[in-house]
Amino acid sequence: MAASVDELRSLAEALLRQRGVPADGARLQADLLIEAELRGHPSHGLQRLPRLIARIGNGVASATARGRHTWRGDAVLEVDGERGLGPVVITAAIDALAERVEQTGVVLAAIANANHIGMLAPYAEAAAERGLIAILLSTSEALVHPHGGTRAMLGTNPIAVAVPTAGHPFVLDLATSTVSMGKVHHHALRGEPLPEGWAVDAAGRATTDAEAAKSGAIAPFGGAKGYGLGLAIELIVAALTGANLAPDIRGTLDAEHVANKGDVVILVEPAAAPGLAARISAYLDAVRASPPADPDHPVAIPGDGMRARREAAHRRGIDVPPRLLAELRELEAA
Amino acid sequence: MAASVDELRSLAEALLRQRGVPADGARLQADLLIEAELRGHPSHGLQRLPRLIARIGNGVASATARGRHTWRGDAVLEVDGERGLGPVVITAAIDALAERVEQTGVVLAAIANANHIGMLAPYAEAAAERGLIAILLSTSEALVHPHGGTRAMLGTNPIAVAVPTAGHPFVLDLATSTVSMGKVHHHALRGEPLPEGWAVDAAGRATTDAEAAKSGAIAPFGGAKGYGLGLAIELIVAALTGANLAPDIRGTLDAEHVANKGDVVILVEPAAAPGLAARISAYLDAVRASPPADPDHPVAIPGDGMRARREAAHRRGIDVPPRLLAELRELEAA
Numbered sequence: 001m002a003a004s005v006d007e008l009r010s011l012a013e014a015l016l017r018q019r020g021v022p023a024d025g026a027r028l029q030a031d032l033l034i035e036a037e038l039r040g041h042p043s044h045g046l047q048r049l050p051r052l053i054a055r056i057g058n059g060v061a062s063a064t065a066r067g068r069h070t071w072r073g074d075a076v077l078e079v080d081g082e083r084g085l086g087p088v089v090i091t092a093a094i095d096a097l098a099e100r101v102e103q104t105g106v107v108l109a110a111i112a113n114a115n116h117i118g119m120l121a122p123y124a125e126a127a128a129e130r131g132l133i134a135i136l137l138s139t140s141e142a143l144v145h146p147h148g149g150t151r152a153m154l155g156t157n158p159i160a161v162a163v164p165t166a167g168h169p170f171v172l173d174l175a176t177s178t179v180s181m182g183k184v185h186h187h188a189l190r191g192e193p194l195p196e197g198w199a200v201d202a203a204g205r206a207t208t209d210a211e212a213a214k215s216g217a218i219a220p221f222g223g224a225k226g227y228g229l230g231l232a233i234e235l236i237v238a239a240l241t242g243a244n245l246a247p248d249i250r251g252t253l254d255a256e257h258v259a260n261k262g263d264v265v266i267l268v269e270p271a272a273a274p275g276l277a278a279r280i281s282a283y284l285d286a287v288r289a290s291p292p293a294d295p296d297h298p299v300a301i302p303g304d305g306m307r308a309r310r311e312a313a314h315r316r317g318i319d320v321p322p323r324l325l326a327e328l329r330e331l332e333a334a
Numbered sequence: 335m336a337a338s339v340d341e342l343r344s345l346a347e348a349l350l351r352q353r354g355v356p357a358d359g360a361r362l363q364a365d366l367l368i369e370a371e372l373r374g375h376p377s378h379g380l381q382r383l384p385r386l387i388a389r390i391g392n393g394v395a396s397a398t399a400r401g402r403h404t405w406r407g408d409a410v411l412e413v414d415g416e417r418g419l420g421p422v423v424i425t426a427a428i429d430a431l432a433e434r435v436e437q438t439g440v441v442l443a444a445i446a447n448a449n450h451i452g453m454l455a456p457y458a459e460a461a462a463e464r465g466l467i468a469i470l471l472s473t474s475e476a477l478v479h480p481h482g483g484t485r486a487m488l489g490t491n492p493i494a495v496a497v498p499t500a501g502h503p504f505v506l507d508l509a510t511s512t513v514s515m516g517k518v519h520h521h522a523l524r525g526e527p528l529p530e531g532w533a534v535d536a537a538g539r540a541t542t543d544a545e546a547a548k549s550g551a552i553a554p555f556g557g558a559k560g561y562g563l564g565l566a567i568e569l570i571v572a573a574l575t576g577a578n579l580a581p582d583i584r585g586t587l588d589a590e591h592v593a594n595k596g597d598v599v600i601l602v603e604p605a606a607a608p609g610l611a612a613r614i615s616a617y618l619d620a621v622r623a624s625p626p627a628d629p630d631h632p633v634a635i636p637g638d639g640m641r642a643r644r645e646a647a648h649r650r651g652i653d654v655p656p657r658l659l660a661e662l663r664e665l666e667a668a
Contacts, residue, residue, distance in 0.1 A: 073439025073603065075409045105407025106442040108602060133573055149633040151624045161566040163573050172566045174559045204625050222556020225508045228636040229563070231621070232495040232506045235614060239467055239497050242607030245617040266600070268442060269407065273576030280569055283579040287565070290485045291538050299483040302562040 002317030003325065009034050012049055015332055019056045020063035025088045032087040032118040037318045040309040043182025044119040047324055052085075052115070053331060054255035061085060061115045061259075066092045075104040081114025083258060089114035090123060090263060097267050098130060110240040111263040116252040120160035121173035121306065127267055128162035128169030135266040136160040139237045141253055142246035144177045145217035147227035150204025152217035155246045155261070156180060157233040164270060166281040171303035176230030177218045184213050237262040336651030337659065343368050346383055349666055353390045354397035359422040366421040366452040371652045374643040377516025378453045381658055386419075386449070387665060388589035395419060395449045395593075400426045409438040415448025417592060423448035424457060424597060431601050432464060444574040445597040450586040454494035455507035455640065461601055462496035462503030469600040470494040473571045475587055476580035478511045479551035481561035484538025486551035489580045489595070490514060491567040498604060500615040505637035510564030511552045518547050571596040 012030035017023065029052070036044035055061035065084030069092075072078045077096055081089040093109040101107045117123070120136045127134035140155035160173040178198050187194055187210035199213035200206055207213055220227035238245050243262030251259030270276065284301050292298050346364035351357065363386070370378035389395035399418030403426075406412045411430055415423040427443040435441045451457070454470045461468035474489035494507040512532050521528055521544035533547035534540055541547055554561035572579050577596030585593030604610065618635050626633050 071439075072605075073435075074437060075441075076439030076602070078605070101407075103408060104438060105405075105410030106440055106600070107409075108440040110605060133570060135570075146621055146624060146633045148627055148631055149621070149624050150627050153621050153624050159563075161570065163566070163569040170566070170569055172562045174562055176559075204627070206627075221559045224636075225510075225555045225560065228506045228508055229493075231636065232497070232504070234617075235497040235504055236467060236469075236495065238614060238617075239604040239610065240602060242605040242610055245613065247617070247620065266440075268410070268574060270573040271406075271412070271444060271576040276573065276576055279579065280572060283568075283572075283581070286581065287480055287483070287487050290480060290483050290487050293482055293484050293538070293540075297482055299480045302558075302565065 002319050004317050005034060005038070005314060008037070008046065008318055008320065011328055011332060012046065015049065015053060015328065016063075018332070019053055021056070021085065022064060025064070025066075025085060028087040028091050029085045032122060034318075035122045036119040037320070038310045038313045039119065039121065039306045040313075041119055043180050043186075046320060046328065048116065048118070050327055050331060051255050055115065058255055060251060060255070060257060065089070067111070067114065069093070069096055072110075075100065075107045077107065077109040079109055079111040079114070081111055084114055086115040086117035086259075086263075090117045090265065094123060094127060094265060094267070097265065098127070098132065101132065101267050101269055106266065106268045108240070108267075109263075109265040111265070112241040112243045113258070113260070114263065115259045117263055119173065120158055121162075121171050121303075123265070124160040124162035124173065125169055125171045128164045128171070131164050131270070133164070133268045133270055134160070134162045137233050137237050137264040139234055139243065139246065139249060139261040139263075141249045141261075143181050143218055144220050144230060145200060145204075146231075147220055147224045150200050150217065153246060154220070154227075154230050154234055155249065156218070157230045157237075159229075159233060163280065164277055165284065166277040168303070168307060170280070170284065170301065171306070173302075173306075174221075176220055176226055176233060178221045179218060181214075181218060184210055184218065188214055237264050240264050336653050338651050339368060339372070339648060342371070342380065342652055342654065345662055345666060346380065349383065349387060349662065350397075352666070353387055355390070355419065356398060359398070359400075359419060362421040362425055363419045366456060368652075369456045370453045371654070372644045372647045373453065373455065373640045374647075375453055377514050377520075380654060380662065382450065382452070384661055384665060385589050389449065392589055394585060394589070394591060399423070401445070401448065403427070403430055406444075409434065409441045411441065411443040413443055413445040413448070415445055418448055420449045420451035420597075424451045424599065428457060428461060428599060428601070431599060432461070432466065435466065435601050435603055440600065440602045442574070442601075443597075443599040445599070446575040446577045447592070447594070448597065449593045451597055453507065454492055455496075455505050455637075457599070458494040458496035458507065459503055459505045462498045462505070465498050465604070467498070467602045467604055468494070468496045471567050471571050471598040473568055473577065473580065473583060473595040473597075475583045475595075477515050477552055478554050478564060479534060479538075480565075481554055481558045484534050484551065487580060488554070488561075488564050488568055489583065490552070491564045491571075493563075493567060497614065498611055499618065500611040502637070502641060504614070504618065504635065505640070507636075507640075508555075510554055510560055510567060512555045513552060515548075515552060518544055518552065522548055571598050574598050
C-alpha cells in the first residue's frame with residue numbers, strides 16, 4: 001500500500017527532530033531520503049533512516065554539525081564535515097560554492113568526515129536548475145571487485161553529472177558497479193537468482209545465488225572500462241579529500257563507525273554562447289527521436305525515466321514495505 | 335619491420351616544419367603522434383599525419399596558431415584555438431592553467447576551434463607528474479549510437495584521468511565507445527569479423543561485418559551506463575566550450591572542414607594530507623595483488639599495460655605499415 005509523500009516526509013522529519021536535528025537539517029535529510037524513494041531508489045531511501053538515527057544515538061553522526069569550511073586557494077573549498085548529516089554538510093558546501101563561482105567560474109568542494117550524502121542526482125539537478133554544470137563523485141565501502149579480480153577492493157563510486165538545458169536539466173547518476181548491493185539484498189530477500197555476471201561469492205567464485213553474493217563482491221559495470229572509471233573516482237576523491245580508500249572505509253552501512261569516505265562537488269558556469277541551452281535541448285530531442293533498436297522502446301535520455309517515476313510517485317504515493325513503516329512509527333513513539 | 339623511434343620523430347617533425355610549423359610546435363605534434371604509437375594506439379599515431387598536412391595545406395589547420403586566451407572568471411580559461419594544431423593549443427592552455435592553479439586550487443580550460451588533440455593520456459600524465467590531478471574530456475564526430483538506438487548520434491567522447499601517486503601517476507584514458515572506429519577499419523582491412531555487440535550497419539542492423547560497420551555506428555561501452563557517461567561528456571564539453579554537438583562535428587577525420595569539436599581540461603591540486611601519495615600507491619599495489627579470476631592474469635591497474643607497451647616499443651622500435659612509411663617519405667621529398 002502506498003503512503004502519501006507528505007506523510008512520509010513529516011514522519012522522517014519528526015524522527016530526526018526528536019533526535020536533536022534542527023528543523024532545516026531535518027528537512028534536508030528527510031527530503032533526500034524521500035527524493036530517492038520518488039526516483040525509484042529505495043536502497044537510498046527511508047530504509048536508511050533507522051540506521052541514521054542509531055548513528056546519531058551512537059555519536060558517530062552529529063545532529064547539528066554543518067561542516068567547517070576552509071578555502072584552499074580561491075576556488076577549492078575544503079570541508080571537514082564534523083560528522084554532520086550528509087545532506088546538511090553538502091548543501092552548506094554547495095551554497096558556499098554557488099556564491100564563489102561567480103568570481104572564479106569553476107569551484108570544487110572536497111568533503112571529508114560527513115555522513116552518507118545519499119543519492120547524488122538531487123544535488124546535481126538543483127545546481128543545474130541554478131544554471132550551473134555539476135559533477136559529483138563519492139566513495140564507499142569496498143563492495144566491487146576489479147575487472148579480472150574476485151575480491152571487493154573498490155566502492156560503488158557513483159558519479160553524477162547535471163547540465164542545464166532550455167528545459168529540464170540533463171541529469172546522469174550512476175554507480176560504477178553493475179548493480180547496487182541493495183539490489184543484491186533485494187533479490188536475496190525474494191529468493192530470486194541473480195543474472196550471470198553480477199557478482200562473486202566470498203570465495204571469489206562467480207555466482208547467481210543472491211544470498212552467497214551478499215558476502216562476496218559485485219562486478220564493475222562495463223568490464224575493464226567501468227572498472228577503470230570506478231578506480232579513477234576512488235583515487236580522485238581520496239587525493240582531493242584525504243579520505244580513506246575503499247578497503248578502509250566504514251560508516252555508510254553500519255551504525256558504529258565514523259563515516260570516513262569522501263565526496264567531491266565541482267560546479268562550473270557554462271559558456272555564455274547565445275542559444276547554447278536551446279541547442280543542447282534540440283540535440284537531446286534528436287537523440288530521443290533517433291531510430292530505436294526495438295520499435296516499442298524509443299531511445300531514452302538519462303533522467304527521463306527518473307523524472308517519470310518521480311511524477312508518478314507524487315501522484316500515487318510511495319510504496320514503503322509495511323515492516324519498515326512499522327519500524328519508523330515505533331521509533332517515533334519511542 | 336620496426337622503425338626507430340627517433341627516426342620516426344625526426345621524420346614527423348621535418349614534415350611539419352616543411353609546412354611552416356615552428357620547431358617547438360612541430361616537436362609537440364610529432365611527440366603526440368609518436369606517444370600514441372608507443373602506447374599501442376596507432377589509430378591516433380602517424381597515420382594521422384598525412385591528413386594533418388593536407389589540413390594545413392587546405393587552410394583548415396594553422397601551422398602557427400597557439401590559441402587566444404581569455405579568463406572567464408579567475409579559474410576558467412576560455413581558449414579560441416584559432417585552428418591551431420591540437421597539441422600546440424592544449425599545451426599552451428595547460429601551461430597557463432598550471433601557472434594559475436597555485437592561486438585558485440582548481441582551474442579549467444574550455445577549448446574550441448583547435449585541431450585534433452590526439453590521445454588524451456600523455457597530457458593527463460604530464461600534469462600528474464607536475465603533482466596535479468587532471469581530468470580531460472573531448473568530443474568528436476558522431477560515431478556511436480545511443481543505448482537502445484541504431485544511429486550514430488554521439489562522439490566516441492573520451493575521458494582521461496591522472497592522479498599523482500608515490501610512483502608512476504595513475505593514468506586512465508578511455509573512449510566511451512566499445513571500440514574505436516579505427517579498430518573497426520583495422521578489422522575491415524584484414525577481412526576479420528567483428529565480435530558481436532560492437533557495431534550496427536548503415537541501416538541500423540547489428541552486424542559482425544567490419545566493412546558494413548564502417549558506414550554504421552559503434553555501440554557505447556557498458557550499455558546504458560556507458561551511453562549515459564558518453565552523453566554527459568558530450569553535453570559538458572558543448573556547454574563549456576560552445577562547440578558543436580556530435581551530429582554537426584567535422585574536422586577530425588577529414589581534410590576539408592574546420593575542426594569544431596571541443597576539449598576540456600580540469601586541473602586540481604591534491605589535498606596536502608601527509609602520506610597521501612604513499613597511501614594511494616599502497617592501495618594500488620593491494621588491488622594488483624588481490625586474487626585474480628584467472629591465476630594466469632593478475633589484476634591490472636589502468637596504465638600498467640600502456641607503460642609496458644611504451645617501454646618495449648622504445649627498445650624494439652615502432653611497427654609502421656610500410657605503405658604509411660612510404661607515404662610519409664614521399665611527402666618529405668615533395
